[in-house]
Amino acid sequence: MESAGSEPKTAVPDATAVKVLVAGGVGTDTPALVGSVSDIPLLHVEEFFVVGGVADLASVGVDLGRITISPELMLYLFGTSTEDRSWFLWDELSTGALGAIVLADARALEDSAAAVDFFRGRGIPFVVGLDGVQGGRPPEADEVRATLGLAPTVPVRLCGGARRESTKQLLIALVESLMAAARTAPPVTAIR
Amino acid sequence: MIDNGDDEAWFDEDAGPLVRAYAVTRGRTKTGTTQLDLITLVAATGLQAQQLGPEHDSVLAVCVEQQSVAEVAAKVGLALGVVKVLISDLIERNCLMVRSRQNAVEPDLEMMQKVLDGIRRL
Numbered sequence: 081m082e083s084a085g086s087e088p089k090t091a092v093p094d095a096t097a098v099k100v101l102v103a104g105g106v107g108t109d110t111p112a113l114v115g116s117v118s119d120i121p122l123l124h125v126e127e128f129f130v131v132g133g134v135a136d137l138a139s140v141g142v143d144l145g146r147i148t149i150s151p152e153l154m155l156y157l158f159g160t161s162t163e164d165r166s167w168f169l170w171d172e173l174s175t176g177a178l179g180a181i182v183l184a185d186a187r188a189l190e191d192s193a194a195a196v197d198f199f200r201g202r203g204i205p206f207v208v209g210l211d212g213v214q215g216g217r218p219p220e221a222d223e224v225r226a227t228l229g230l231a232p233t234v235p236v237r238l239c240g241g242a243r244r245e246s247t248k249q250l251l252i253a254l255v256e257s258l259m260a261a262a263r264t265a266p267p268v269t270a271i272r
Numbered sequence: 273m274i275d276n277g278d279d280e281a282w283f284d285e286d287a288g289p290l291v292r293a294y295a296v297t298r299g300r301t302k303t304g305t306t307q308l309d310l311i312t313l314v315a316a317t318g319l320q321a322q323q324l325g326p327e328h329d330s331v332l333a334v335c336v337e338q339q340s341v342a343e344v345a346a347k348v349g350l351a352l353g354v355v356k357v358l359i360s361d362l363i364e365r366n367c368l369m370v371r372s373r374q375n376a377v378e379p380d381l382e383m384m385q386k387v388l389d390g391i392r393r394l
Contacts, residue, residue, distance in 0.1 A: 095371045097311040097340055098379065098387060117394055123346035127353060139351070144342050149390030153383075156311050156340060176309060178379055178387070248394050255388045262381055 095152045100254065101173050102159035103198070104183035105191030108211060110159035111143040112242040113183055117251065118145025118157065129168050140169050170198060179205040179254045183239070185212040186219055189227045196228045205261065207254045209239035209246070233257065297357040306363050306370060308356045310342040313372035314363070321367045331358045331368075338371050 104110040115122040123144040140160070147155040158173050174180070180199050184192035192208070199206040208224060221236045230236070235253040239246035315338040321328045330348045339347070345355040362368040 095313050095338065095373075096383065097313050097372045098383075099311050117391075120343075123343060125342050125346045126351050128351050142342075144346055146340075146343070147390060147394065149387060153386055153390065154311070154313065154340065155387055155390065156342065158310070158342070172310065176311075178384075244394065248391060251391045252388065255384055255391065258379070259381060259384050259388070262379075262384065 095154070097154045097156060098178050099156040099158060099173070099176070100251065101170070101177050101180040101199075101204075102157055102183060103170070103180055103192075103195040104159070104161050105185055105188065105193075105195065106161060107188070107191065108161070108183040108185050109241040110161060110183055113181070113209070113239070113247050114143050114145040114157045114159040116242050116244045116247045117147060119148055120146045127169055142169060142173065167198070174199070174202055174204055177204060179207070179258055181250050181254060182206050182208045183241075184208055184210055184224070184228070186210045186216075187212050189219070189224060193228060196230065205254070205258055207235040207237065207250055207257065209237055209250045211239055211241050213238055233261070297354050300357050306360055308341050308359060310352070311340045311372070312370060313338050313340055314344070314359055314368045315339070315371050317366055317369050319365070319367045321362060321365060324361060324365075327354075328358050328362060331355065332362060335362075335368055 102110045102114055124141055126139045126141050128139045143159040145157040182192050182195045218238055224236050235257055237250050237253055239250055314335055316332055316335040321332055331344055334344050334347045345352045
């Protein structure tokens with residue numbers, strides 16, 4: 081039977097999608113950060129997982145935004161918090177990720193240590209965005225590095241949750257650090 | 273992943289949302305031969321799904337425009353694992369095609385430069 085347009089097109093993969101994780105310590109507003117640069121309305125996805133036995137279930141959510149760089153190149157941002165139970169989803173989120181943004185509250189830096197440890201442990205390049213500074217004195221980058229045990233190559237930037245420009249600067253810092261790492265140590269770009 | 277085997281009554285009623293979610297896949301949690309990542313891009317081919325459920329139809333409707341697996345899940349309001357199974361069904365029937373390269377994209381400098389330029393244009 082013939083019907084117009086029903087011939088399946090050859091599935092030639094000709095587009096590329098890349099992703100960046102946005103991980104925040106407890107109390108940080110990762111959805112606002114993702115939404116600040118997304119060109120689609122912020123989306124929310126759920127996944128179920130088994131906590132203990134088969135009857136002990138929970139779900140974990142992740143916020144999703146997209147930057148359409150070109151019809152052939154999409155940058156996805158996935159934002160989630162570091163509640164213990166979301167680690168299983170982080171494994172999937174981080175597989176194949178370009179890198180990550182750790183959103184840290186300047187008043188509670190330690191709360192983002194788990195996210196830092198996660199990315200460092202998996203060799204995923206990341207930048208740290210410091211939120212919650214407001215009118216106060218922002219901590220020195222060295223202070224942040226010492227508290228979180230960051231390598232000198234990890235960029236630290238001030239940011240303001242929903243402010244588009246500061247999120248943009250975080251992403252630029254991330255990609256520039258990826259490119260610098262790729263230039264100096266090809267082909268392995270893993271950060272210890 | 274949750275593997276329920278072939279057991280009946282694999283969850284009690286308290287597990288409402290999960291039962292609802294996995295009922296549409298008839299308990300299947302495994303996708304077919306296609307490896308689907310959260311950012312795998314899929315698009316409708318134009319072929320209609322025959323004799324699949326309304327959830328499959330919803331997925332197909334969303335995919336008229338190229339979408340990532342994660343976007344599809346968000347838009348049809350089903351859990352990621354469930355949507356992967358539905359998408360996999362539709363790929364096997366040629367109703368959906370994978371538009372992106374598999375996840376093992378080695379980011380090279382050229383691609384990163386494109387990403388950087390795109391971010392700067394924001």
